[in-house]
Amino acid sequence: MHLNFSKSIFSFSFLAAVILTSCQSGNGKNQSNVILADIPVLDLQPKSIEVPKTYVADLQAVQFVEVRAKVEGFVDKIYVDEGQTVKKGQPLFQLTSNEFNEMVNSANAKLMQARAEAKSTALEVERLKILVDKKIISPSELELARAKNSVSQSAILETEALLKNAQTGLSYTTIRAPFDGIVDRIPYKTGSLVTAGDLLTNITDISEVFAYYKVTENEYLKYMRDRLESKKMSALEEDEVVSLILSDGQTYQYSGKLETMEADFEKGTGSIAFRVRFPNPDKLIKHGASGKIQMDNTLENIFLIPQKSTFEIQDYSYVYILDKDNKVRVRSFVPLQRYGVYYISDSFEPGDKIIFEGIQQLKDGMEIIPMRVSEKEAYDTLVNAF
Structure with a gap:
């Protein structure tokens, strides 16, 4: 069966559920015995993705001197x-x-x-x-x-x-x-x-600019361990480039090179500053400007949870999980961050099945007739919704 998420199909499914509920209620049966048909279900599989991570940056001229x-x-x-x-x-x-x-x-x-x-x-x-x-x-x-x-x-x-x-x-x-x-x-x-x-x-020389941004001690340790594991023993990667997001939200056209880092962690915050050098031939960036450093961060063995498949109760996030008896169970999870129309989480197991759409009709323990949804179909539906 091909996926069809039009309002008419969901209206029909909901109407069928209402009729079935009315019939069962008339026969004196409990409402928990209602079975909803054609409920979209998505199988979760682990993925590795590149997620851009941003850091607030302080932009400074490569030379800045007070003339007194x-x-x-x-x-x-x-x-x-x-x-x-x-x-x-x-x-x-x-x-x-x-x-x-x-x-x-x-x-x-x-x-x-x-x-x-x-x-x-x-x-x-x-x-x-x-x-x-x-x-x-x-x-x-x-x-x-x-x-x-x-x-x-x-x-x-x-x-x-x-x-x-x-x-x-x-x-x-x-x-x-x-x-x-x-x-x-x-x-x-x-x-x-x-x-x-x-x-x-x-007097400022802005032919090039420095961007200083701070990372936590854990991020610093991960960065250095990754370098040691890849046997890149130099202080910093010479060909490692990063992007700069300017204050108006646009990406700066020139990439920067990560050059060095401070010698000590900052007391109180426990952070350490890295320095990136950016060319500035058009003199677009001025001394003291603000921006954000953007770097790609690889996340492995994570799961993409569609935001429309989730609901929140008192700052906790939940989804409906489908068990082997086709009954739905409420399951809490911890979103690591947003990723477009998804949440990123590592709180699931490969093969877990979540209710993709129609969660407003469900209750914990309710039995359904699932309709399998592929990852591509789910993605197309989410994108077309915007």
């Missing part, structure tokens, strides 16, 4: 705009530099003076050396001149250090991009006074 002022000064010029793409070394801001220019000039002057004094003392040493050789003066005067020359050489080193520090301070008044990236918000405008440490902007 190193010296105090007024913002003299702003060379870039918010959202602008910049190159490494490109000027971003110019702070007032008059004070540092004066420091550089002063250090240069002191250095020139120190070098002149050093040259003078060096000449004095040479002059006295000739006189000592001719025994005109005592050697002690030559030693004194040499000591003065050493002091003047030290003065050169000191003033060179002062000049270098002044030049470094002057260079800090021009703030440059540390790498190729995008300029973030600019809180200070031209004329604003900034002090050392004030945040001028952020």
